[in-house]
Amino acid sequence: MTGLGLRLAWRNLWRHPRRTVLTLAAIAFSNVLLVFMISLQVGTYGLMIDNSLQALTGHLQVQADGWLDDHRLQQVVPDGAALAADLRAGLGLAAVSQRAVAHALLSSEERSYGAQLLGVDPEREPLVSSLPGLLRDGRWLANGGAAEIVLGSALARNLRVAPGDRVTLLGSARDGSFAASITTVAGVFDSGIAGIDRGIAMLPFDYFGETFAMRGAAHQVVIVTPALEHVPEYEWRAEALLPASANLVVLDWDVLQPGLKQAIRADIGSAFFVYAVLVVLVAFSVLNTQLMSVLERTKEFGIHLALGISPGRLGNIVLTESALLGGLGLLLGMLLGAAVTAWFGVRGFAYPGMEELAASFNLPAVFYPQLNLVSVTAGPGVVFVFTLLAALYPALRLHWLEPVAAMRAA
């Protein structure tokens, strides 16, 4: 389209300023919404993943092959501490720590409850888990093999114990013997994640090893990488550092916590339905505007056809009008959307009823939308494409226009 063609298309748009402004406002408003909503999703998902993984899972775990499914005490990483040290050195990461896992019956003076016990390195665990930092009462585990335990808040409440109280644990050791011990509650953590607060307790790795006859073995070596996008790189580097003889695997967070991605996918799916409705509504608005615009110019188009201007060229003018309308809406939407999103990115965004959902993923109730190239361009880009598609029908109609009949149009 040359300069005159562009000028013509631009001026045609403003033959009916009110109609054009309304259509433009619809496009720009939907683009602002899309930029904000997609940015909010990006920010929320990042936070969801980080917070969920920070609680316990980490980005990567080294486990015995099959332990994830079977959870048998005998499926071990033979020398967990040594492997963790090797991985720390080999990967150049401090956030690597071993854990042992067993199930046991915890009893206080009044009550008994089943729980998952984690034997953790008191010094390293705070680097791979947020739980040590979420203590509500008492203190974190001391270094060494002291007979002490940290409980989730709901578990402590159910057992009716507090820091300083004694708890008896009874389970099955790695060698098949009874594992039994009396331990003192050092602290109580409150993660906000019901499943963790109700069912997890942590003990020093050495004390756990003595109690459950682990002989230095672990069940997990947890690795936290600097950022989520680095996980694949660290995964193959960790695989290369595993002892060849051991039957060990490196699993990433997606395998370890599949529910997280499923939840995100489900949320994306429902959000995209809303986006699709929005885009279709905008497309119909543009279709309506362009169709009206073409219909009321039928006689003019008839004259042009009579002068020898091809329907394709007239269609190009209609498409250019839509491209200008969509392009202007795209620019306005992206600029306003980015400004609104940036403002909420600093101030945070919350709405009623969000707290419960947020708490289930260990998230704060205030979200911070995250602007990036994709969140700013993806939605408006799709709207722009649909704006052009919506103009196809009015443009194609010109191909069926007969000059004589068109010129007779009122």
Add this chain to the structure above:
Amino acid sequence: MPAVRCIELVKTYRQGSQAIHALDRISLDIAAGGFVCLSAPSGGGKTTLLNAIGGLDLPDSGEVWIDGERVDVLGKAALASLRLHRIGFVFQSYNLVPVLSARENVEFVMQVQGVPAAERGRRSRAILAEVGLEGLGDRRPAAMSGGQQQRVAVARAIVSQPTLVLADEPTANLDSEGADKLMRLFVELNERHGTTFVIATHDPRVMAYAKRLIRMLDGRIVDDIDQAGG
């Protein structure tokens, strides 16, 4: 070789059960450089004949030849190209693009023809001067009188230097002074460039300018008068 040759043209419209013979076996030759008026009462078939000659409407049967080329068998694209490059149309209502200035209206057709921008500018200024609109090129149609708008429409029609100009009731919306000016312009263009004019009208003042007057009634030619001598 005539500029226009029509052979046994038939065009019938249906209005309910009634058949209306808009063209009833019309045959005629128009010489190159001719200045012809088609005169008929409303519904007499003059516009239908004009549309058939210009390839805007296809006859049910018969042949139309322009400059020795048969055009009633051409496809849509070829007909559009014929109209763009060899035929100029002037209509009763001027139908200028309201958002373009007079000069831009004229240039728009040239742009479609692929004329370079500098050449378009030169030719549009020249043609607007020729039709008496010098200095009014930047005005939009709404700021021009009916006569001025019709002159822009004429400029648009002849800017590509067509060999044939077809005009359908070109003076219908003009006062007598405007009509006279337009007809004098047509005569001047006809004499200066040798452009063939075929004008459909029922205005006796317009007919007076014609070298040849063809009277039609009910789709037939009932009279063919050579007025060149008079």
